[in-house]
Amino acid sequence: MQAEIIAVGTEILLGEIVNTNAQYVAKLLARFGIPSFYQTVVGDNPARLTETLALEEKRSDLIFLIGGLGPTPDDLTKQTLAAHLGRKLVTDQAALDKLVAWQKQINKVMPANNLAQAYYLEGGQVLTNEIGLAIGCYLVDADHHYFILPGPPREMLPMVDHQVEAKLAALTGSKQVIVSKMLRFFGIGESLLADKLADLIASQQNPTIATYIKGFEIGVRITARAGNVDTGNTLIAPVAAKVQSRLAGFYTGEGEERNLVQEVVDQLKQQHLTVTAAESLTAGEFQSELASVSGASNIFKGGFVTYSDAVKTQLLRIPAEVIAKHTVVSAPVAELMAEKSREILGADFGLGFTGVAGPDELEGQPVGTVFIALAQRDQPTKVQEFHLAGQRNEIRGRAVYSGFKLLYDRLLK
Amino acid sequence: MQAEIIAVGTEILLGEIVNTNAQYVAKLLARFGIPSFYQTVVGDNPARLTETLALEEKRSDLIFLIGGLGPTPDDLTKQTLAAHLGRKLVTDQAALDKLVAWQKQINKVMPANNLAQAYYLEGGQVLTNEIGLAIGCYLVDADHHYFILPGPPREMLPMVDHQVEAKLAALTGSKQVIVSKMLRFFGIGESLLADKLADLIASQQNPTIATYIKGFEIGVRITARAGNVDTGNTLIAPVAAKVQSRLAGFYTGEGEERNLVQEVVDQLKQQHLTVTAAESLTAGEFQSELASVSGASNIFKGGFVTYSDAVKTQLLRIPAEVIAKHTVVSAPVAELMAEKSREILGADFGLGFTGVAGPDELEGQPVGTVFIALAQRDQPTKVQEFHLAGQRNEIRGRAVYSGFKLLYDRLLK
Known part of the structure; x- marks a missing residue:
């Protein structure tokens, strides 16, 4: 038919x-x-x-x-x-x-x-x-x-x-059912992801594998036809395991209708932990994304948008000398943003975002350079440097998602 | 062809x-x-x-x-x-x-x-x-x-x-040129807008009138065919004036590729004024939208995301008694959020956003109830109550745009 x-x-x-x-x-x-x-x-x-x-x-x-x-x-x-x-x-x-x-x-x-x-x-x-x-x-x-x-x-x-x-x-006689599973990934381009699965995609029959852009995430959907749901799931399981192991490190959860932000909010809720942030280039987008999930008030109480150097010093008490010494787009500033926001609001996690959204470079750093820090109560702070592609608001959005990914990986540890 | x-x-x-x-x-x-x-x-x-x-x-x-x-x-x-x-x-x-x-x-x-x-x-x-x-x-x-x-x-x-x-x-030979002008509006539904223009739309020949949803704004595009651009513009001008006068109060600027956020940022730049905000239900989205426009650093230095009552008190020094007396979803709280954020950061304008994004009602207020306050240096603070339709993130987005509209109208005064 x-x-x-x-x-x-x-x-x-x-x-x-x-x-x-x-x-x-x-x-x-x-x-x-x-x-x-x-x-x-x-x-x-x-x-x-x-x-x-x-x-x-x-x-x-x-x-x-x-x-x-x-x-x-x-x-x-x-x-x-x-x-x-x-x-x-x-x-x-x-x-x-x-x-x-x-x-x-x-x-x-x-x-x-x-x-x-x-x-x-x-x-x-x-x-x-x-x-x-x-x-x-x-x-x-x-x-x-x-x-x-x-x-x-x-x-x-x-x-x-x-x-x-x-x-x-x-x-269709409906002797067959369609069963599918969507795995989501972040931090890898669609073409590189397809490369890593090329042989699986080339040899696919049942189940089939297809990739989709889902906002900033990439979805890999594995679809099987089978006589019943259980058989379908049995066909999918080994393929899903292969896909996941090839893309380990980029995994952001499962489910067509979900996204990384929801995964993070759910994990925080389950573990009874709270998060805050101090945002420079992202200017509130990370916090706004948190609040896009209903019930976020359990895990998020508030935070800071510190766009200028002066506001970083005024609200977060980051010494002006640190900014002068390292420039505002630097690991030490991201670290202090994360730590100070966490301390001031008494949250379990604090994230700091600083970087160059463009269109012009800043402090000698090229467009797309972003430092994101993750502070956790009683843990050493982690800082990661990113070089993100795209235009201004794509870079800002990718930075936000990169922050969610850092937090997600920590929550799953 | x-x-x-x-x-x-x-x-x-x-x-x-x-x-x-x-x-x-x-x-x-x-x-x-x-x-x-x-x-x-x-x-x-x-x-x-x-x-x-x-x-x-x-x-x-x-x-x-x-x-x-x-x-x-x-x-x-x-x-x-x-x-x-x-x-x-x-x-x-x-x-x-x-x-x-x-x-x-x-x-x-x-x-x-x-x-x-x-x-x-x-x-x-x-x-x-x-x-x-x-x-x-x-x-x-x-x-x-x-x-x-x-x-x-x-x-x-x-x-x-x-x-x-x-x-x-x-x-197409282009003996004729196509000239068009897009006027944008916010705060009115598309069908009500179409009603107000019904006779103009029904009698249209050259120029034609068409409406478009553009994010949270509605665009009215007036398109003329003419021998040259000047003639086209001459055909468009009286129709544009009519459309604008019928929809006065909802106008948010002109231009297909622009939006209300850009209009506000441009006005602030031109007038050398700065803005900040304290956001509850919108949780940083207003500030993030500001920073989506390149060059925003001239008019925006930072601000507050005060999601919980406690953080409103801690960061903005809003007395807990005021929140207890009026509830957090109230005009007095919005007013204090706007005023305190403006004072603390020394900005020319401060906006306060508080409301019920849903899915559940809050403090006895139904979903969609939002109070937005606009504080200005040396001016009385204005508070407006909104009842917004839609789901959680639509309400949040409309609240953000309603804040931009309040500020836009003030800037054009």
């Missing part, structure tokens, strides 16, 4: 709306392991839609037609498919009753073309519309399966969730 | 990302009045991409190929088009230098396939990448024009704005 998605709508071709429906259906197909090699957008034009249908029927057997079911004269999707397949359109009585009741409610005369919303293709099955008036349709014609769905996402989504999904499960 | 857009990327077919690039290019085509009857998505697969190209060349003469320019082995768009057209790939020296410099900056060994990012098709023109490393290409081959663009939107958008648009203008 192989699928294609056709979105019908001149408004997509004009850039007025973005084709989120295709993404929604594509995700569903991926979950069922149904391959889909093309997506097409075509306008509300019967000739071009017919041409597209003819092409797709040659290469795919499962065709999604989304949009063009509405009441306006340019909504012609069902009519076009009916003509193409030589089938009649018939009226669904329940949909017609709903239309009539709705017209009564708004006290208006029904335009004739409104009736088209209650049409479906003869021999097909009605897909009811929970939200709107235009019904969908599922039709098997010779070797092809067609799903005709309404264009407005708030109508299409429930139709997919409550009706299409069950039909796909039946169609 | 007739255009088609091909997005290349298995991640789109799998539903992992939504094809916003196609929308962006479609909008541009619409502005130029270039018809576009199809959009296609195809995976990172040379055979299927070649097949798609062959089909599109039959029906269109302007082809956009977006995505698949990256450094991983499955990025093969340029290679596939080159083979299809029988052209060689050549290396752009400037792009290569940038690649080498970038590798040097991060002190890592360059994987071999990274070099492909500097390739373009022989006989074509390089489209430089302002953000990333993979260059684009514009090529004329017989009757066809090809634009090859990178997939990441933050790389594609500036390439389209700064290079593709000018080439399309030249291609």
Whole structure:
């Protein structure tokens, strides 16, 4: 079985709306392991839609037609498919009753073309519309399966969730399930990461391996098809172990919907520890990220944004002579920022961030040079020097994540 | 001239990302009045991409190929088009230098396939990448024009704005120029904004009016076609004045590539004034946004993240009794946060942010309740109460922007 998605709508071709429906259906197909090699957008034009249908029927057997079911004269999707397949359109009585009741409610005369919303293709099955008036349709014609769905996402989504999904499960026999695991990494570029997994990726069959940029992290998703979830997990386990051991040192946790910041907050919560920071180039972004996770108040009470040298001295009591001697972009200053912030607020951890976000170099240090220090109660302070790539705010964001990585590694020790 | 857009990327077919690039290019085509009857998505697969190209060349003469320019082995768009057209790939020296410099900056060994990012098709023109490393290409081959663009939107958008648009203008004969002006607004929903402009939008011909969500701001773009730029601007001026007067109070400046944060930083610089903040629910995000603008060090020296009540008392000397009496989510606490942070750091302005980001209510106040105070040297402090919609981080972000809006209005007084 192989699928294609056709979105019908001149408004997509004009850039007025973005084709989120295709993404929604594509995700569903991926979950069922149904391959889909093309997506097409075509306008509300019967000739071009017919041409597209003819092409797709040659290469795919499962065709999604989304949009063009509405009441306006340019909504012609069902009519076009009916003509193409030589089938009649018939009226669904329940949909017609709903239309009539709705017209009564708004006290208006029904335009004739409104009736088209209650049409479906003869021999097909009605897909009811929970939200709107235009019904969908599922039709098997010779070797092809067609799903005709309404264009407005708030109508299409429930139709997919409550009706299409069950039909796909039946169609695919659903002897197989799709199981996947996402491992996340930070501090390595996507191409270098792909290099390290090149032989695994090249030889992949089941499970498959794919890499994704997820914010500042890179996700490696391992996906298996199997007769049941347990078998799927058994297939994934050795591959996941290999991936993890090859990328040891860059690992930032597991889970598609999670990120390194959440891992750190969870670890701090579990270990009943608190954190603070003094931020120069990142100027509050590390602390703001902490607070982006709900429940952060258990592990974070506050901290400092010390952008200028003078404020570093005023709020953190870092001696001006230290800054003068080492320059502000230096390991000793980062160290004092971490230690003093921790001491002043009595936190278990303190982080210090200083560096050159750009666009210009600072104190003779090139753009991207960043020192991050991690102070811990009763432990020696660790300072690490980074050379980060990108523009100003990419460097700042990477610095923040590098700080989270330092803390994460310490928390897992 | 007739255009088609091909997005290349298995991640789109799998539903992992939504094809916003196609929308962006479609909008541009619409502005130029270039018809576009199809959009296609195809995976990172040379055979299927070649097949798609062959089909599109039959029906269109302007082809956009977006995505698949990256450094991983499955990025093969340029290679596939080159083979299809029988052209060689050549290396752009400037792009290569940038690649080498970038590798040097991060002190890592360059994987071999990274070099492909500097390739373009022989006989074509390089489209430089302002953000990333993979260059684009514009090529004329017989009757066809090809634009090859990178997939990441933050790389594609500036390439389209700064290079593709000018080439399309030249291609379309450009007896007409497209002139546009973007006005930005904050603090009003998109549908209410559209309501206020409904008659202008309904009667639009030349210039046209369109609205866009731009982060937390809403942009209203007014676009005119005219014989020259001056005439275009003359057409735009009265419409812009009308839009601005209908939305007075929500205005946040002009310019597609700018935002309210930049406006505030520029105003502070021009007026030689400084700002600080004490942030509770926003936890450093206001300050981090300030520092996202290069040159912020002239107007921002540092500030406070006072997440807990105790830290508000410790760092800002806000009496615990005031917090106990009014609760922490209150106008008096916001006022003291603004005033104390300003006094301690000797800044011209101080902002205080306190509120309920959720997911749970706090101190009997519902989620979304936020108090923001603006203190100014020798002026009475202003406090405003907000009831913001959305989830935790949307509320935090809107609170930050509401603070910027308060400061912006004061600076323009």
